[in-house]
Amino acid sequence: MFSMNPFQKPRRLSLCLAALAILSAASLLAQTGSHPLVGTWNLVATTPEGDKVPFGLIIKEQDGKLTGTLKFDTDEGEAKDFSVADGVIKFQAPYQGNFYDIEMKLVEGKLTGKWHGTDAEGEISGTKAEG
Numbered sequence: 001m002f003s004m005n006p007f008q009k010p011r012r013l014s015l016c017l018a019a020l021a022i023l024s025a026a027s028l029l030a031q032t033g034s035h036p037l038v039g040t041w042n043l044v045a046t047t048p049e050g051d052k053v054p055f056g057l058i059i060k061e062q063d064g065k066l067t068g069t070l071k072f073d074t075d076e077g078e079a080k081d082f083s084v085a086d087g088v089i090k091f092q093a094p095y096q097g098n099f100y101d102i103e104m105k106l107v108e109g110k111l112t113g114k115w116h117g118t119d120a121e122g123e124i125s126g127t128k129a130e131g
Contacts, residue, residue, distance in 0.1 A: 035061055037084065037106060043126030045102075045115050053095070057111075057126070070094075089113075 041057040056071035057079065068079030068091055079091035080099060087106065092099040093115075102124060104113030112125045 035059075035066060037066060037089070040129040041111055041126045042129050043111065043124060045100075045124045046122045048120055048122055055093070056129075 037059045038061050039059060041059065043055055043057055045053040045055070047053065058069040058071060058076075060067050060069070066082070066084050068082035068089075070077055070079050070093055072095075077094065079093060082091040083089070089102075089104045089106075089111070091102055093102055094100075095117075098118050100115050100117035102113065102115045104111045104124060110125060110127050113123075115122055115124050
């Protein structure tokens with residue numbers, strides 16, 4: 001009769017646990033979105049006068065493409081001409097009857113960039129909402 005190697009059972013158990021951990025991580029990644037931009041972002045645009053204009057940006061992945069929805073207070077609408085290329089997010093946002101161009105990058109977990117429109121420009125930044 002053959003004797004079983006005493007290290008074979010623990011090794012099999014270790015391999016099974018490792019496979020289970022990989023499958024769990026893959027499942028979690030699929031649920032939360034595979035792109036680091038996917039999620040809800042709390043953004044603040046700063047005017048040249050120093051006023052702060054808060055709004056939200058909801059980024060979703062649909063059919064392999066990222067889409068953006070803007071949220072101002074209780075109003076929601078599509079981010080016009082939303083695109084992501086070479087790590088740069090670009091779109092147009094309506095505000096007080098005008099469209100403003102916004103360009104941002106993800107830097108150390110935060111979105112930062114600039115906005116410009118009619119006769120003004122300023123900074124914009126924000127963080128991803130938890131949850």
